[in-house]
Amino acid sequence: MKVTVVGAGAVGASCAEYIAIKNFASEVVLVDIKENFAEGKAMDLMQTASLNGFDTKIVGSTNDYTKTANSDVAVITSGIPRKPGMTREELIGINAGIVKEVAQNIIKHSPNVILIVVSNPMDTMTYLAHKELGLPKNRIIGMGGALDSARFKYRLAEALECPASDVDGMVIGGHSDTGMVPLTSLATRNSVRVTEFLSDNRLDEVAAETRVGGATLTKMLGTSAWYAPGAAVSSLVHSIACDQKKMFPCSTYLEGEYGLNDLCIGVPVILGKDGIEKVVELDLAEADQKALQESAEAVKKTNSLLE
Ligand SMILES: NC(=O)c1ccc[n+]([C@@H]2O[C@H](COP(=O)([O-])OP(=O)(O)OC[C@H]3O[C@@H](n4cnc5c(N)ncnc54)[C@H](O)[C@@H]3O)[C@@H](O)[C@H]2O)c1
């Protein structure tokens, strides 16, 4: 399994590190436009191989896509992150051009690749890749919901005063400060609905904290987060590489599922060796379906800025 990660910045390097530590890929190629940056990150990471006990070979490249040839999976993290006070949508002007160029370079050298889009505004960047490349929809995946769900579980565990491993829950919808739909009524602690333990008010607080999870960290760090984003991407790559058929909420092109059309937005999917092998259609509570519909309208509004 060969994986390319374009953008050797905070998220790209974190993602490469988690992929290597999980030891399922033979090679990770890190690409960046900054001279020698990816090569430096690759060398630094390779010097952790004997310490962390992995065999994955990590290679760096300054914009030379021949090194990425025949990748099975490619991850796009290139582009600018937001600063405190900004929305993800404000990044569209710079990131759309970068994502378009990078996606075309990847496909030129790896025509059969499965693409994971991370750069923000992620749902719109995934839609852009879908429209530009014309690949089958199972091979274009946007990463947002896996991260948002991990943050949801973190906040639920905090409220329940229990380890996150006790908790299960999922966030669907757009990867934005207002568009996320945390499915609180379906969340559980060891198979028991969390609604048994937490009041409606506390659950509303958990949902609100989850929606602004990225903005909260951006305010604290001065730039956006990277550890949980990198770990979330590596989990998607792992499921594809090892044909695990795990279910994650991912941004995918919808053609009627959930009553939505012609956009990419987060819904539960099964990820295996062919990428998105199935969109899982849940029978949502009325309020969640309405929130998803509103989130889709907002994503479409951002998509219209691409024209
Ligand atoms: N979808 C998500 O859940 C999620 C999570 C975290 C971050 N992000 C997004 O990921 C992106 C990267 O965030 P980051 O914190 O790693 O930023 P960063 O600035 O640390 O890294 C971005 C890297 O991209 C490189 N780059 C820019 N243009 C390029 C090009 N044309 N070709 C190759 N490399 C190029 C830069 O040189 C830089 O090293 C941002 O848009 C951010 O908003 C998304």
Ligand SMILES: O=C(O)C[C@H](O)C(=O)O
């Ligand atoms: O918040 C951001 O801008 C980055 C990313 O989308 C995140 O959720 O961490």
